[in-house]
Every structure is written in C-alpha cells, then in structure tokens.
Amino acid sequence: MSIRMAPGVARPLLAIAASLIVAAVLALPAAARAAPSVAVTEAWAREARQGEVSAAYMTLTNSGDADDVLLEARSDVAAATEVHQTSMQAGVMRMGPAGPITVPAGGTVSFRPGGYHVMLIGLTQDLPAGAELQLTLVFEQSGEIMVPLTVRGAGG
Numbered sequence: 001m002s003i004r005m006a007p008g009v010a011r012p013l014l015a016i017a018a019s020l021i022v023a024a025v026l027a028l029p030a031a032a033r034a035a036p037s038v039a040v041t042e043a044w045a046r047e048a049r050q051g052e053v054s055a056a057y058m059t060l061t062n063s064g065d066a067d068d069v070l071l072e073a074r075s076d077v078a079a080a081t082e083v084h085q086t087s088m089q090a091g092v093m094r095m096g097p098a099g100p101i102t103v104p105a106g107g108t109v110s111f112r113p114g115g116y117h118v119m120l121i122g123l124t125q126d127l128p129a130g131a132e133l134q135l136t137l138v139f140e141q142s143g144e145i146m147v148p149l150t151v152r153g154a155g156g
Contacts, residue, residue, distance in 0.1 A: 037064040038103055038142045045120065045149045047129045054078075054127055056118040056135055056149055057111045062103040069140040070101040070109075077133050079122030086114050103139075129153040 043058035056075075062068050075081045085098035098116060103109050111117050118135065120127075127133065131151040138144050 038062050038068050038137075038139055038145060040137065040145060040147045043135070043147050043149045044152050045127060045133065045135075047151050047153050048120075048123055048127050050123050050126050052123055054120040054123060054151075055084075055113075056120060057113065058118075058147065058149075059111070060103045060109045060137075062105055062107055064105055064141075066105050066141065068103050068105075068142050070103060070137060071140055072138045073118045074136040074138070075118075075120055075133065077124055077127065078120035079124065080119075081135075082119045082121065083116070084119045085116050100140075127151045 039061045041059045041061065043056065045056040046054045048054035056073075060070065070083065073081045073083050083098045083101065084095055086093060086095045088094075101109060101116065109116065129151055133149050133151065135147040135149055136144055137147055
C-alpha cells in the first residue's frame with residue numbers, strides 16, 4: 001500500500017516533522033536540568049540593627065534525583081551576603097566562607113547556628129523580631145529560589 005500526496009504537500013509536512021524533532025531534542029537538556037528539586041523550609045534570620053551583621057538559617061531539601069549545588073545567596077537588606085560555615089579547628093571555633101554547598105539527591109542540608117549559615121553583612125535597615133525579608137538562593141540546577149525569612153529575637 002502506498003500513500004499519495006498532492007503535489008507540494010510532502011515538503012511542508014517534512015518541514016513540520018523536522019521542526020518537532022528538533023524541538024524535542026532541544027527540550028531534553030531543560031528536562032535534565034529540572035531533575036533537582038530543592039525546597040527551602042524553616043527559614044529565619046536573627047534580629048539586628050542597621051549597619052550590623054545578621055545571619056539566616058534554613059533547611060534545604062533536594063527531592064530530585066540529581067545533586068544540586070548552592071552557588072550564592074543575595075539579599076537587598078545587606079551590603080554583602082555570603083554563605084558561611086562555622087567549624088571547630090584545633091579547639092578553636094572558626095567561621096568563614098563555605099564555598100559551593102552540595103545538596104545531595106534525596107538529601108537535606110541544614111543551616112543552623114554553629115554550622116552553615118548565610119551572613120547578612122552591613123544591614124541597610126533594622127531587622128526587628130517579627131519582620132519579614134527576602135533572600136535569593138542561586139542553585140546550579142534549580143536556579144534562583146526566593147526565600148521568605150521571618151526575623152527572630154536574640155533567643156532564636
């Protein structure tokens with residue numbers, strides 16, 4: 001059995017089929033990038049006054065099937081925003097930049113006092129207890145995630 005098409009119909013149909021195939025192939029990398037799925041919960045920041053330093057804490061959970069990496073954090077309420085880690089070295093508590101942080105597939109990374117945290121350096125406004133602010137976390141695979149933070153008093 002053979003199919004006969006009117007003259008001039010086959011070429012446009014082949015062009016449409018080729019376009020669909022190209023679109024499907026181009027969509028594959030986007031689907032692969034979407035595999036990690038990071039959720040941010042329990043997000044809060046310490047109370048502080050304008051010009052001082054505060055810290056933000058949270059839990060990152062990756063329910064995806066691929067690792068993801070936290071590359072940076074940003075906030076409009078601080079002159080600088082940095083991801084830090086506190087650690088014990090030779091009996092001395094030290095704090096400094098953490099570098100990229102891997103959130104493993106199916107895993108959780110906690111940002112808590114005494115461990116990972118986001119430093120808000122040179123606050124441009126007061127952060128009184130009960131206030132709300134936004135933090136942007138930038139991930140290698142999941143992209144930018146806007147995180148609402150609630151400010152807690154000194155007792156946490």
